[in-house]
Amino acid sequence: MRLSQSFIPTLKETPKEAQITSHRLMLRAGLVRQTTSGIYAWLPTGLRVLRRISDIIREEQDRINAQEVLMPTIQSADLWRRSGRYDAYGPEMLRIQDRHQRELLYGPTNEEMITDLFGQSVKSYKDLPQVLYQIQWKFRDEVRPRFGVMRGREFLMKDAYSFDVDYASALTNYRRMLLSYLRIFQRLGVRAVPMRADTGPIGGDLSYEFLVLAPTGESSVFYDSTLEEQDWLAEAVDFNDPQALEEFFNRVTVPYAATDEVHDVEAWKAVPSDRKREGRGIEVGHIFYFSNKYTESMGITVSGHDGVPFHPEMGSYGIGVSRLVGAIIEAKHDENGIIWPDSVAPFRAVILNLKMGDADCDRVCECLYTSASQQFLYDDRSERAGVKFADADLMGHPWQIVVGPRGANAGVVELKRRATGERREVSVDEALTLVMAS
Numbered sequence: 250m251r252l253s254q255s256f257i258p259t260l261k262e263t264p265k266e267a268q269i270t271s272h273r274l275m276l277r278a279g280l281v282r283q284t285t286s287g288i289y290a291w292l293p294t295g296l297r298v299l300r301r302i303s304d305i306i307r308e309e310q311d312r313i314n315a316q317e318v319l320m321p322t323i324q325s326a327d328l329w330r331r332s333g334r335y336d337a338y339g340p341e342m343l344r345i346q347d348r349h350q351r352e353l354l355y356g357p358t359n360e361e362m363i364t365d366l367f368g369q370s371v372k373s374y375k376d377l378p379q380v381l382y383q384i385q386w387k388f389r390d391e392v393r394p395r396f397g398v399m400r401g402r403e404f405l406m407k408d409a410y411s412f413d414v415d416y417a418s419a420l421t422n423y424r425r426m427l428l429s430y431l432r433i434f435q436r437l438g439v440r441a442v443p444m445r446a447d448t449g450p451i452g453g454d455l456s457y458e459f460l461v462l463a464p465t466g467e468s469s470v471f472y473d474s475t476l477e478e479q480d481w482l483a484e485a486v487d488f489n490d491p492q493a494l495e496e497f498f499n500r501v502t503v504p505y506a507a508t509d510e511v512h513d514v515e516a517w518k519a520v521p522s523d524r525k526r527e528g529r530g531i532e533v534g535h536i537f538y539f540s541n542k543y544t545e546s547m548g549i550t551v552s553g554h555d556g557v558p559f560h561p562e563m564g565s566y567g568i569g570v571s572r573l574v575g576a577i578i579e580a581k582h583d584e585n586g587i588i589w590p591d592s593v594a595p596f597r598a599v600i601l602n603l604k605m606g607d608a609d610c611d612r613v614c615e616c617l618y619t620s621a622s623q624q625f626l627y628d629d630r631s632e633r634a635g636v637k638f639a640d641a642d643l644m645g646h647p648w649q650i651v652v653g654p655r656g657a658n659a660g661v662v663e664l665k666r667r668a669t670g671e672r673r674e675v676s677v678d679e680a681l682t683l684v685m686a687s
């Protein structure tokens with residue numbers, strides 16, 4: 250994309266309404282704009298990041314054989330009356346009436362709808378297990394929308410739902426999801442620590458939240474530092490082997506990690522003091538097993554191998570896709586701007602032409618740009634070098650390819666790595682090779 254022709258409205262001033270760094274940087278780098286309280290429009294670069302995050306989530310959910318669906322955002326109130334949640338949900342639910350005075354709502358989550366879809370089509374234990382997911386907008390009329398996309402009213406969520414014949418099989422799916430989530434967050438370039446969380450009225454201990462550690466997080470967290478140091482992508486756990494998943498799960502969930510809601514002071518005492526970490530975290534994911542709560546309340550049965558009908562076991566598994574954009578920035582920035590991890594960056598690199606109109610500079614830049622124009626942002630504006638450097642740092646591209654007249658004449662460019670600040674002179678070919686390999 251050529252910056253001179255693009256719609257990337259960066260701001261020099263810090264917007265007053267933004268209280269936290271990620272919100273400020275998202276507005277300043279031109280990723281989003283608020284259209285009304287807690288509702289955001291995603292501009293070209295912001296959308297690219299949202300898509301890259303979604304793509305990684307898709308790859309990892311598909312890997313464990315979860316199947317993608319797309320459910321509507323608008324749901325009927327009757328569906329929610331069947332589970333009893335229409336009245337229970339409260340003012341966070343946006344309730345709507347159509348022209349025939351039929352009651353609808355903008356979905357805050359999809360347990361009822363997926364359970365109904367499942368019940369319409371699955372009649373026998375032979376069709377289990379099933380794991381379905383979607384990446385879809387949700388609406389929750391939060392009392393206090395704040396921190397930009399972090400706590401919005403309309404937000405993008407990946408929500409998955411599992412259906413199983415019995416507890417053992419449901420537990421296997423739950424463990425598989427835990428592994429999938431650890432892989433997803435690591436690939437996104439952030440540390441998200443799995444922590445024991447509140448199970449609410451349903452009870453049990455099968456509720457884990459994934460928290461990105463950041464001082465601006467809304468939850469207080471207590472955890473054993475060993476959980477931060479693991480390389481989950483190096484784990485060779487076979488997703489199809491329940492035994493291997495159990496062994497993995499037991500290993501991961503032994504070190505202490507809890508949000509303040511379920512913090513256990515006695516258990517915390519047993520953690521060696523040099524491994525104790527206390528701080529704040531942003532909830533970016535949540536996995537939850539809830540037995541047959543919805544299949545039972547909504548009257549969904551399938552026939553068992555003995556012919557006797559039963560209510561399948563379920564779990565649900567969420568990831569805050571749009572919240573993650575903010576959470577990643579909270580974890581990856583410096584005083585000059587965003588530092589995108591390679592895996593989610595809107596562009597691999599920015600090409601900075603320091604002297605537009607100089608024959609050598611223009612030639613080298615065009616040559617670089619046309620080699621991968623979809624993946625590069627080309628700063629071809631007639632701006633001072635200082636402005637270009639500042640905007641490049643603000644927008645956080647993993648690499649900056651700096652093209653000045655002297656170097657261009659000799660076929661040399663300066664390559665800067667945003668994360669470390671490291672700079673080096675390399676040939677045009679070498680720059681391309683390094684950038685494309687990351």
Ligand code: ATP
Pocket residue numbers: 358389391398399400401402403404406532533534535567568569570571572
């Ligand atoms: P929170 O405690 O932050 O309100 P929640 O526990 O109500 O979240 P879940 O129902 O578990 O949220 O939804 C799954 C994921 O969706 C959360 O882990 C979070 O990342 C994201 N999410 C929830 N509410 C919002 C929101 N208002 N804005 C952006 N993302 C959200």
Ligand code: MG
Pocket residue numbers: 458532534535
């Ligand atoms: Mg939650």
